Amino acid sequence: xxxxxxxxxxHGGRVYSRMEFEAPLSELYHYGDGETKTDLIIxxxxxxxxxxxxxxxxxxxxxxxxxxxxxxxxxxPGQEFVHVFDVDVEAHRLVVAPxxxxxxxxxxxxxxxxxxSDYSEFSPQHDIVRRxxxxxxxxxxxxxxxxxLV
Numbered sequence: 817x818x819x820x821x822x823x824x825x826x827h828g829g830r831v832y833s834r835m836e837f838e839a840p841l842s843e844l845y846h847y848g849d850g851e852t853k854t855d856l857i858i859x860x861x862x863x864x865x866x867x868x869x870x871x872x873x874x875x876x877x878x879x880x881x882x883x884x885x886x887x888x889x890x891x892x893p894g895q896e897f898v899h900v901f902d903v904d905v906e907a908h909r910l911v912v913a914p915x916x917x918x919x920x921x922x923x924x925x926x927x928x929x930x931x932x933s934d935y936s937e938f939s940p941q942h943d944i945v946r947r948x949x950x951x952x953x954x955x956x957x958x959x960x961x962x963x964x965l966v
Contacts, residue, residue: 829906838897
């Protein structure tokens with residue numbers, strides 16, 4: 817929520833896109849890796865790098881679904897859904913630093929933080945993105961126009 821366009825992030829470079837989404841309870845997880853003492857509420861679809869490589873937060877042993885009480889505590893007045901924020905950065909990777917408390921407690925990994933992908937995960941020029949774009953267009957072409965909701 818605090819990142820703005822043009823900000824520089826560690827390991828990722830300049831923030832060039834910022835998005836805000838509504839997230840239902842079923843999509844939010846409490847993520848903490850134990851080593852960095854970083855404590856986050858994050859969408860389960862987000863990619864995180866752990867000891868065994870990249871995986872979705874929802875598949876991490878370090879993630880637990882948040883409960884209804886936590887969800888309610890995250891709602892701001894007038895909101896039906898919790899708002900979550902995501903960014904795209906130049907290198908498509910960003911390190912979420914540990915809390916100031918973790919740093920002051922001297923965690924051995926406190927200066928490293930946790931490596932996440934950004935929203936897009938790859939450059940638009942990457943082959944996998946080009947293939948996905950083509951598959952999406954083919955799916956749109958195959959869908960009757962009356963299935964498109966306006």
